[in-house]
Amino acid sequence: MIPNVLTVAGSDSGGGAGIQADLKTMLALGVHGMSVVTAVTAQNSLGVQGAWELPVESVRAQYRSVVDDIGVQAVKTGMLASAELVEAVAELIAGTDAPAVVDPVGVSKHGDALLAASALDSVRTKLLPVATVATPNLDEVAQIAGVRVEAERDMRTAAAAVLAYGPRWVLIKGGHLPGDAVDLLTDGSEEHWLRAPRHDNRHTHGTGCTLASAVASQLAKGQSVPEAVAAAKDYVTGAVAAGFALGGGIGPVDHGWRFRTGTER
Ligand SMILES: Nc1ncnc2c1ncn2[C@@H]1O[C@H](COP(=O)(O)OP(=O)(O)OP(=O)(O)O)[C@@H](O)[C@H]1O
Ligand SMILES: Cc1ncc(COP(=O)(O)O)c(N)n1
Numbered sequence: 001m002i003p004n005v006l007t008v009a010g011s012d013s014g015g016g017a018g019i020q021a022d023l024k025t026m027l028a029l030g031v032h033g034m035s036v037v038t039a040v041t042a043q044n045s046l047g048v049q050g051a052w053e054l055p056v057e058s059v060r061a062q063y064r065s066v067v068d069d070i071g072v073q074a075v076k077t078g079m080l081a082s083a084e085l086v087e088a089v090a091e092l093i094a095g096t097d098a099p100a101v102v103d104p105v106g107v108s109k110h111g112d113a114l115l116a117a118s119a120l121d122s123v124r125t126k127l128l129p130v131a132t133v134a135t136p137n138l139d140e141v142a143q144i145a146g147v148r149v150e151a152e153r154d155m156r157t158a159a160a161a162v163l164a165y166g167p168r169w170v171l172i173k174g175g176h177l178p179g180d181a182v183d184l185l186t187d188g189s190e191e192h193w194l195r196a197p198r199h200d201n202r203h204t205h206g207t208g209c210t211l212a213s214a215v216a217s218q219l220a221k222g223q224s225v226p227e228a229v230a231a232a233k234d235y236v237t238g239a240v241a242a243g244f245a246l247g248g249g250i251g252p253v254d255h256g257w258r259f260r261t262g263t264e265r
Contacts, residue, residue, distance in 0.1 A: 003220035009078030016252030024255035045247030048112035073220035090126035102131035103212035129166035203243030203251030
């Protein structure tokens with residue numbers, strides 16, 4: 001049986017992040033990808049030119065259509081835009097018997113806000129408590145938990161601060177630190193450091209979405225959280241290494257890197 005994985009996220013018209021990155025990742029990892037669109041962005045390699053939230057009834061209806069008939073083995077969340085959507089999605093996840101990977105998307109790579117400041121409290125009190133794994137980047141850790149990570153040694157404090165909001169596991173992504181690309185996965189008792197060489201490639205649009213979707217895909221296949229995160233890290237590292245130019249700015253990671261023979265571009 002092919003596992004079903006659901007992303008609840010925003011659309012990126014440029015195809016590098018958001019729903020589009022999630023579905024490509026799911027295909028590459030051999031699961032059936034499904035989507036609940038929370039917002040539509042007009043976006044490209046240069047930034048986000050516009051964003052429109054969908055009505056909360058539309059998000060609830062999409063979710064119910066998928067879960068009630070098809071069923072899901074894992075859920076992943078990305079851009080949720082507003083407090084109302086964060087709270088609705090948290091409630092839907094709480095009623096779903098499947099692991100949930102929560103990527104608490106705050107701002108795009110270009111600095112465009114993808115979550116209202118007024119939604120942060122709902123992320124802390126409603127969304128994080130229903131997460132099996134939360135995957136904040138360093139800016140999101142600062143916004144959510146008020147911890148500034150300036151070096152690898154601060155990541156443990158950051159993880160403890162996020163875990164206090166109730167996710168079972170937290171994966172602190174150190175992609176924005178200099179040096180190796182180091183992430184820390186912990187549930188407060190086990191600690192797993194994931195280290196990969198930093199690829200000197202500016203075309204990294206979509207790394208966070210890709211990593212979280214890969215974790216959800218591996219969980220849906222029955223892996224444990226540490227196994228799923230290790231496999232997801234391998235996948236995103238290869239995708240960053242193969243990231244390519246597109247448009248005039250920051251290009252996407254290559255979701256199809258494992259399928260390429262090396263002659264395509
Ligand atoms: N240049 C790089 N080389 C290798 N791995 C990277 C690089 N940049 C990021 N990563 C890895 O990609 C994953 C996503 O991390 P990152 O901190 O970039 O998340 P994010 O900030 O949510 O994504 P984005 O920067 O696209 O918004 C992590 O596993 C991180 O270590
Ligand atoms: C619709 C949408 N969702 C999320 C991101 C963040 O992307 P990244 O994976 O680069 O952090 C984005 N730029 N657009």
